[in-house]
Amino acid sequence: MGAVTASGGDDDRVRLRPGELRRPPKRDWAIRFAFGAGVSALAAAVSIVAGPRAGGLFLAFPAILLASVTLVAKEEGVREADDEIRGATLGALGLVAFAVVVGLTAGVWPLWASLTAAALAWGAVSLGLYAAARLVRAGRPRS
Amino acid sequence: MGSRIVEVVLKALVGGAFVLAFAALAETLSPKRLAGVFSAAPSVALASLIVTAGFTGVGDVLASAHGMWIGAAGFALYCVAAVPLVRRWGAWRGALAALTVWGAVAAAGYGLAPSEAHSHRPGVRTPSGWEP
Numbered sequence: 001m002g003a004v005t006a007s008g009g010d011d012d013r014v015r016l017r018p019g020e021l022r023r024p025p026k027r028d029w030a031i032r033f034a035f036g037a038g039v040s041a042l043a044a045a046v047s048i049v050a051g052p053r054a055g056g057l058f059l060a061f062p063a064i065l066l067a068s069v070t071l072v073a074k075e076e077g078v079r080e081a082d083d084e085i086r087g088a089t090l091g092a093l094g095l096v097a098f099a100v101v102v103g104l105t106a107g108v109w110p111l112w113a114s115l116t117a118a119a120l121a122w123g124a125v126s127l128g129l130y131a132a133a134r135l136v137r138a139g140r141p142r143s
Numbered sequence: 144m145g146s147r148i149v150e151v152v153l154k155a156l157v158g159g160a161f162v163l164a165f166a167a168l169a170e171t172l173s174p175k176r177l178a179g180v181f182s183a184a185p186s187v188a189l190a191s192l193i194v195t196a197g198f199t200g201v202g203d204v205l206a207s208a209h210g211m212w213i214g215a216a217g218f219a220l221y222c223v224a225a226v227p228l229v230r231r232w233g234a235w236r237g238a239l240a241a242l243t244v245w246g247a248v249a250a251a252g253y254g255l256a257p258s259e260a261h262s263h264r265p266g267v268r269t270p271s272g273w274e275p
Contacts, residue, residue, distance in 0.1 A: 015173045024170060032166045033159040040158025040187050044151040044194075052195070052203040053258060056210020057249045059188040060218045064162055066238045068182045069225075072175070073234030080175045081234050082226060087179020089222035092215060098185045099211035102192065106208060107201045115189060126180045133176075 012134075028071050035067040060095050062088075087130065094126030150198045154191050161186035183218060213256060217248030 039061050047055025065088050073081035101118040109117070169181035188211060195203050224244040229237035 012174050014177060016171055017173065018171050020171050021167055029163060029166070033163050036162025036187060037155040037159030040191055041151050041155040043158075043187065043191055044154040047195075047203070047207065048147055048151070052199075052206035053210040054253065055191075056207035057214040057217075057253060059185075059191055059207060059211040060214030061187075062183070062218050062221045062242070062245055064166075064186070065179075065182040065218075065222075065225075066242070068166070068169075069229065069238045070234050073229070076175075078229065078234060081229060083175035084179035084182060085222050085225050085229065085238075087176040087181075088183040089219060091180040091183025092219035092222055094180070095183055095185055095188070095215035095218055096212065098188060099208050099215050102188075102208035103205060103212065106204045111193075111196050111201060111204065115192060119185060119189065122185050126183070130177060130180055 024071075024075075031067055031071065032064065035063050039063045056099075060092070060099070062092075090129040090133070091122075091126045093129060094122040094124075097125040098122040146198065150194065154194045157190040157194055158187045161190040183222075209256075209258075210253070213252030214245075214249055216252065217245040220248050221245040 039058060043055045043058035043061070045055075046058055065085070069081045069084055072084050098118045098121055101121045102114055105114040105117060108114075165181050165184040165186045169178040169184075172178045172181070192204050192207060195207060221241050221244050225238050225241035228241050231237060232240060
């Protein structure tokens with residue numbers, strides 16, 4: 001399938017497989033879009049009714065993970081869903097960094113620079129933690 | 144009122160599109176744990192903050208970010224709670240039950256954390272601070 005491989009290991013190698021995009025049925029993509037649109041609309045409605053600080057809570061609402069975990073568990077099993085949640089924990093810590101960077105730089109920097117820095121902070125924290133976790137697991141003796 | 148409806152609809156469409164983009168990236172990645180990182184990508188946040196800046200200005204972006212600090216902390220604790228709950232009750236019921244953790248953290252954080260006077264920060268421009 002022409003997978004792009006990034007590091008060694010038996011079944012835990014980091015791979016990029018563009019061909020996998022054809023695998024999920026269209027219904028799964030529609031569900032993901034619906035959850036994303038729904039959470040965004042909810043955050044917007046809460047902002048209008050209760051103010052932007054309350055709406056901001058829902059910018060980190062785990063509805064998309066909920067949809068994704070359910071779809072993964074149905075198609076690939078609970079073990080895979082479990083791994084998805086463990087990965088999302090690292091992504092969620094990155095979200096804290098994203099919000100902190102926006103809170104510190106928006107209004108001081110141009111918004112495009114603030115959001116770009118925040119997105120980079122998300123990537124650095126979440127992918128950095130993922131890499132650190134892999135190193136720790138690789139150093140453990142196999143049972 | 145009309146512009147508020149347009150704002151909600153626009154956020155929904157852009158948010159859905161950003162979620163799809165990150166989901167597509169996650170779908171191509173393995174192992175699953177790495178793909179899971181992208182299930183907590185700032186897709187909804189990026190979409191909402193960009194549209195917010197266009198409609199109501201950087202003051203609201205700042206206030207939203209302060210709310211998001213709390214929501215993101217709740218998201219991380221949601222994940223910690225979801226792992227054992229999904230194992231015990233299955234994916235749908237376990238992941239749904241863990242939402243109570245997010246709700247508790249969000250409610251407590253929103254009630255206890257001081258509300259910052261974001262609109263008084265020097266240099267914050269309203270109503271629109273978007274600079275393409």
